[in-house]
Amino acid sequence: MASETRPIPLRIANKTAYVWDVDDIATIRSKHHICGILTGTLPHLSQQNVFLGVPLVLMPEEAALLVDIGAAVFVDDPLAYKQPTVAQLQKWSLEQEESMKTQLAYTENKTAKEGSNPGRAMSEEAVRKRKEREERKKAQAAAKAIADGAEGSYGESSPPNPADSEGANAPTSDGPKNSSLPYTIVIPASSSSLEWYDPTECTYSTIESARVAGVWDYPSTLLERARCGVFKDLWKQGYFMGGGIKFGGEYLVYPGDPLRYHSHFAASVIESPIASLQPMEIIAHGRLGTATKKAHLLCGWDDEKQEVSYLSIEWAGFC
Incomplete structure (x- = not known):
């Protein structure tokens, strides 16, 4: 860590x-x-x-x-x-090649130990389709032999060998012949190890x-300062926040890690205590939040006092 x-x-x-x-x-x-x-x-x-x-x-x-x-x-x-030097680039290139060779050798050895069977890497659907194709070829060959008067025998010709249908993909003790099989090569994502970084x-x-x-x-504007202030205040209370644009707000507010909990609030930021808010906005926030099993949180930011006030909305459904 x-x-x-x-x-x-x-x-x-x-x-x-x-x-x-x-x-x-x-x-x-x-x-x-x-x-x-x-x-x-x-x-x-x-x-x-x-x-x-x-x-x-x-x-x-x-x-x-x-x-x-x-x-x-x-x-x-x-x-x-x-700007990297030629020597640095050459050294980096050699290190990358060496890393790839090591990973490929490890993968090929692992594949050989598992039987060097490309079919194992296939999905169940691909294996099923391949077997169906082989069975159709066998049936067609048998039907052709019968039509030629062989009466079910193959005459002088030998019966079809299922291994022949594998073609170049047949496994050997040295691994699969098809060198185009994909391998995952890990390339470090961080650039901090580069000499020229x-x-x-x-x-x-x-x-x-x-x-x-x-x-x-x-932040550089009042709205951005309000968003930072609201975010920090909710964060201090132990909440996790995520983007809330799909639910009509700036944030989704979770009581714990979003991998474990559903969000309890969809939060909207109001940049000033005297900012106007239309009644239809309140109704829309309340209905959308309730429809998605959340309360909508109106978060008012006071830039002078550096404080946040909260008001939650839920749709009651009164007629």
């Missing part, structure tokens, strides 16, 4: 905060109640909208909170990359210093 005393680097690109290290992702979730959103693709998954991988993208409020409490620092990611001169421990450098400018 990442060291508890080391601030987590939030790599900033285009004013968006990313976390690339899986240990850092686990730390900010378990220790700091920050979830973020995984956006990276994973190999060999047919659907890339259910299970995703690194990097983790943080909401601006999440990134600002982590830096504000001293748990993270901003890193200007594009500026951290220096040096974030020393472009790391910022406060929001103000990052703002001066032009790396980060959130």
Whole structure:
């Protein structure tokens, strides 16, 4: 796990905060109640909208909170990359090739020990279809022999060998002949191990210093300050927050880790105690929240007092 005393680097690109290290992702979730959103693709998954991988993208409020409490620092990611020398590139290329060869050798040895059977890597549906094709070929060969007057015998020709239908994919003691079978090669996601990656001169421990450098400018408006204030106040009470745009609010508020709990509130941020709110908005929030088994939370931010007031809405259904 990442060291508890080391601030987590939030790599900033285009004013968006990313976390690339899986240990850092686990730390900010378990220790700091920050979830973020995984956006990276994973190999060999047919659907890339259910299970995703690194990097983790943080909401601006999440990134600002982590830096504000001293748990993270901003890193200007594009500026951290220096121009690599030819020797550095050659060394990196050799290391990558060596890593890939090691992983391929391990995978091939493992496949050989398991019988070197490509069919094991297939899905049940693919295996079933393949068997059906082989049976159809056998039936066609037998029917042809009968039509030729062989009366069910194969005459001088030998019966079809099921192994022949395997073709070039037949396994051998050296592994499958088909070299196009896919293997997963692990490439490190973090760039911190690169010799030409040096974030020393472009790391910022406060929001103000990052703002001066032009790396980060959130929050800069009253609404953004209100969102940060509401987010931090709910976070201090032990809640987890996620995006709530699908439920008509800024956040979904969970009593614990979203992997274990359903959200209790959909929260909307009101940037001022005197901000106007239409009656139809209140009705819509109440009905939508109740329809999705949540209470809607109106969070009013007082920028002068730096305080948050809360009002929850539930649809009663009176006629």
